[in-house]
Amino acid sequence: MSVQAPASGAIPTALDPALLLRIHLTMVRIRQFEQRAIELFMAGELPGFLHSCLGQEAVPAGVCAALREDDYITSTHRGHGHVIAKGLSFDRMMAELYGRTTGYCKGKGGSMHIADFSQGVLGANGIVGAGIPIATGAALSAQMRRSGQVVVAFFGDGATSQGAFHEAANLAAVWNLPVVYVCENNLYAVSTPVSRQMRVNSVAQRAAAYGFPGVTVDGNDPLAVYEAARAAVERARSGGGPTLLECRTYRWMGHYIGDPATYRPAEEVAWWKERDPLALFERKLIETDICSQEEIQRVHEQVRAELEAAIEFARQSPAPAPEDALTDLPQ
Amino acid sequence: MSVQAPASGAIPTALDPALLLRIHLTMVRIRQFEQRAIELFMAGELPGFLHSCLGQEAVPAGVCAALREDDYITSTHRGHGHVIAKGLSFDRMMAELYGRTTGYCKGKGGSMHIADFSQGVLGANGIVGAGIPIATGAALSAQMRRSGQVVVAFFGDGATSQGAFHEAANLAAVWNLPVVYVCENNLYAVSTPVSRQMRVNSVAQRAAAYGFPGVTVDGNDPLAVYEAARAAVERARSGGGPTLLECRTYRWMGHYIGDPATYRPAEEVAWWKERDPLALFERKLIETDICSQEEIQRVHEQVRAELEAAIEFARQSPAPAPEDALTDLPQ
Amino acid sequence: MSQLYYRQAIRDALREEMRRDERVFLLGLDIGRFGGTYKATQGLWEEFGDERVRDTPLSEAAIAGAAVGAAMTGMRPVAEIMYMDFITIALDQIANQAAKLTYMSGGQARIPVVFRTQEGAGRSSAAQHAQSLEAWVTHIPGLKVVLPAIPYDAKGLLKTAIRDDGPVVFIEHKLLYGVKGEVPDEEYLIPFGQARIVREGADVTIVALSRMVLKALDAAEELAREGISVEVIDPRTVVPLDLETILASVHKTGRLIVTHEGYTRCGVGAEIATQVVEHSMHALKRPPRRVCGRNVPIPFAPVMENYVIPQAADLVNAVRELMS
């Protein structure tokens, strides 16, 4: 698969500046959360594993900007960006990463399982592809309850090789469910490049097997993502059924923090880092006079303050007692 | 999905008459085997279940005519036709249906699990779709051993909704394996019409998700099947990779013997029965002067004699001892 | 009281719960107009239509997963896995998702889903259509596991399963569908975790699962004629397990047999026997016995099939040995 350049171009004037700033804020929040999480992890403060979505911020930011608050998402092992974009707060996320009782999952889930049902986050998932049938079922539920909700399943390129993807996408097609399948194609599943995962040139092509639209967009351009997601979400909400939305992007870090990612050519990494979705978007915002460099600076500072407070919150939060492990089974 | 009329037309003159007669013989053998099996089953002579492929004879006959003896197939719950076409003999098949020690599986497998590794029959399978990854692995083996063998996976329309189909087809694409995926689209999975199994108009379309060709042919025309299979097998053997070959056909009986199949409109059944693949082919053979009505008659009689002998063989064969159940585990 | 077939009891439970609660719906293969492979959903599609009795494509992973997603978001699905052998395909959603999401989310997820399935040998269905795999789901924390043996239990337990707020694996038996039994006309529920003493006795305790309950009764009948008094206990739910009732019986009889069709090795029988021994080894006059499925795949030919799954005669022999 050839690596494509992100579409450039000006910001469509029709877009509400408030929306643009919201998307920007989300991207900053994801960026900073991920950077600090890496630091904390490397400092040995966080147990377990960390899968960073640095470099992929535009996808969740663009997609979730097209969602209602009561819409649902399912997420993945690389899920911090998704849940931040869906509205989760730093403090309880950080507390979860620290394994504290104040975390979203009381320290039972950790980085890979953050969930907040009150915000429509049905859970990150450690089994690649497993969120896809779950999202499909939530869409069935929305359809049956006539709630007007839409569901987004986030997943990676690798996940499309799973049987679960196939079965769920087909089911959604047959039942015309209000679901958007968002594939973050970051060109690798761990060390395996897409060219060794599939023989088609785009993930979007796979939609042909199910009879619903498949769309590929520049996943480093939050507005391209937003526009495509908005169209797909509208389609879903109005009874038009599922869409497969492929967002081409790149993870800056290794598969997990600690993976040196020597399987990727240095030039490829450099090429993508130059196309930093946040920097590009900020340049656009300034060029289009949506906001100034200072205002952007201020956003970064606000987010930083919030994040440091969240880290403090997490550090100060109580660790679970060993026996807490015995609670929270079904009923 | 719309029901399509089988392509009619004359027999391509380029085809070797011996090949045509071989295909015809295979179809007669399948037809008669299935008819007698139904009778024996209804008479209470055969334990278990019976999934009849009456009406679908042209597919295995056409496909297997394109195979070498050392090529492999995997089969399904509706597998008698496949294994007859691959060369298995009536006597040991019947003995297996009777659950006798002389059966292909010594009475351990039954109708749904007939296998003969010496003839390349890697087994019928009771799990819908499960033969597809196995066939794919056999193709990998053939490729690695540079044996020049090709593998055919037979399966139904319903099986294409299984994750196993998706995962295996994708793997075969990536590794360019010598495998032909033959879907017998008989328009139903048990009671569920294809329109409620998928939203695409043809199974062949699903190949687009993998990047190899998908072809739809009239599955009631053994020569259309043969030609398409030959092309796909040649492609596979010469390193061209997999093909998905969809053969549109119809099962005359219910899903299993005993299923009244009330879920199918009577006109639909009648329409298809008129397109009896065997009768149509025999008419063509006569019209094209490949053989006479009498010669055809003689084939039927020969097959009948062979079949009655096989039934006798099965009836006379010893039943297993209870403790035989304890043998034949791996090593 | 009416005399109903087991399959009718299942159907009535589904119907009553669907009438009572519109969030309850069914999905699975051929459960609609076709009425299910063993006709346990017959008539429901006619009453509730396509929306609530949903035929699916042939996709067990998606059936289970869609049920999980729907359950998490306000519905109460009853998903059918046609044969328990096919649970292999759905197991990620059942064991890694349904069973764990509540816990992993720190108690947030409520997943009121029932996975109905059917097990058992005896129909010459061979190795991939006759397994009794309750041990697999029993092993996984977070799943409740129910195996009704009679129409009365089938109805009362299925209604409880549907009202339960967590995932339940509800395992029917293919050779029980055509068995009749008394079912009250008025509504009733059977709580999980309460064993049924099917027959009282003093000499040997047989703990039997699913269809083995019937065979245990046959064995007890025969043994009674020899003057041996057998107590037959049906746990009905193996998670939660009513160990107390079993222990009380063992304290009385001093002899334990556990019987199920599932493979002996690492089967539920090992668990029950171990729990009994852990608590009451001193009460056992003889070591416990397992009369369970042999450790081979299930063969096609009836003579072999009958040999690998336990029969009443096997129970009779085991009891006699324990008494000797």
Place this chain on the structure above:
Amino acid sequence: MSQLYYRQAIRDALREEMRRDERVFLLGLDIGRFGGTYKATQGLWEEFGDERVRDTPLSEAAIAGAAVGAAMTGMRPVAEIMYMDFITIALDQIANQAAKLTYMSGGQARIPVVFRTQEGAGRSSAAQHAQSLEAWVTHIPGLKVVLPAIPYDAKGLLKTAIRDDGPVVFIEHKLLYGVKGEVPDEEYLIPFGQARIVREGADVTIVALSRMVLKALDAAEELAREGISVEVIDPRTVVPLDLETILASVHKTGRLIVTHEGYTRCGVGAEIATQVVEHSMHALKRPPRRVCGRNVPIPFAPVMENYVIPQAADLVNAVRELMS
């Protein structure tokens, strides 16, 4: 003799068998250039190339199924399921196909396939990356099940597994890869079905699986200081199981503890305890004890994770109780 890491012992076994027999090849996720998640295949891709060290798409069902098909037709694949938790996705091919095809075909199919996988908690990987699911595969007739605890066993048993003509599930432990041990320089094989007496003792028998062998040794060491003598037995293969060695030990000590990380309920511990009781209840001075994984999903936070899987201290306590 060399001191090798467990991961090196695995890799050496693979390398030697691949050199010896060109039909042996590997397939799985990221096993090639990446060297495997726990680096157990590092260096093999460099030596054997893309063809024999095959990175696959993320498709566990196809990985397992392709291995079965290749094994049936003359190859000897070693398929890797990256975490045992993901076996859910491959289980149809492992339990319904690999395990049964030989039997269902009346003995025709020869399926020399090894499913390598890795289990165990202790790395805060949470509920879907830390399970020890050996009970599932132990339950299914037709599969051999191997759990090496030390580098020596890992190498010798993996070589035996690769040469075995039937399907073998070979279960490593994620926290053992970095443990060192003695491995002979010359070739050796370890037959299946022979337990290893890891430490001799007179008072209590601990049968320990996988990483629990190490914790059992720690416990034995501590207890020795109190004058309690513990015998530690590692079955190494649970199918086939060397019951004789276990029984001999129990006859000597009269006290049995079984320990593994897998969930207690319906775990392998229940099977081993039951077999011991069936054969030798009279030899037991006290009921057998299970010190196994608690019946909850595995939590993320270390303090809870350490609580749900057994620790050496839990074994020490259990032994003290048995001795009191």
